[in-house]
Amino acid sequence: MAINTVAQMNQTLKGYDVNNWTKNIESRDGFDFRGEFSELSETSQSGKSFGDFLADSIANVNKLQQDANIAMERVASGESQNIHETLLAVEKADIAFRQMNQIRMKVIDAYKEIMKMQM
Numbered sequence: 001m002a003i004n005t006v007a008q009m010n011q012t013l014k015g016y017d018v019n020n021w022t023k024n025i026e027s028r029d030g031f032d033f034r035g036e037f038s039e040l041s042e043t044s045q046s047g048k049s050f051g052d053f054l055a056d057s058i059a060n061v062n063k064l065q066q067d068a069n070i071a072m073e074r075v076a077s078g079e080s081q082n083i084h085e086t087l088l089a090v091e092k093a094d095i096a097f098r099q100m101n102q103i104r105m106k107v108i109d110a111y112k113e114i115m116k117m118q119m
Helices: 006-014 050-077 083-116
Strands: none
Touching: 050 083
């Protein structure tokens, strides 16, 4: 099962940096929390932003899913007799998808925790 909306996800993630994800919150002392995270909005030393990293990761998971689908179609059509490589491709895709799902759940949990915080 391949992700069909990778282009849509990439388009959504392109416009986000840390400034879009944080609120401009000032405490009683007038401290601006957004300023604390401004260095995070800069691209890392490798030249990739967090949104680019997420988009690349989603694209890699999608490619593994598509490769697994192609391998299964080849075995089902009789084009290939190599069941071991097919099972390996399916397991790689499954592990990558599960990992992506776990990361998604951790990000959602972290977001909920932050929303519970009182200022």
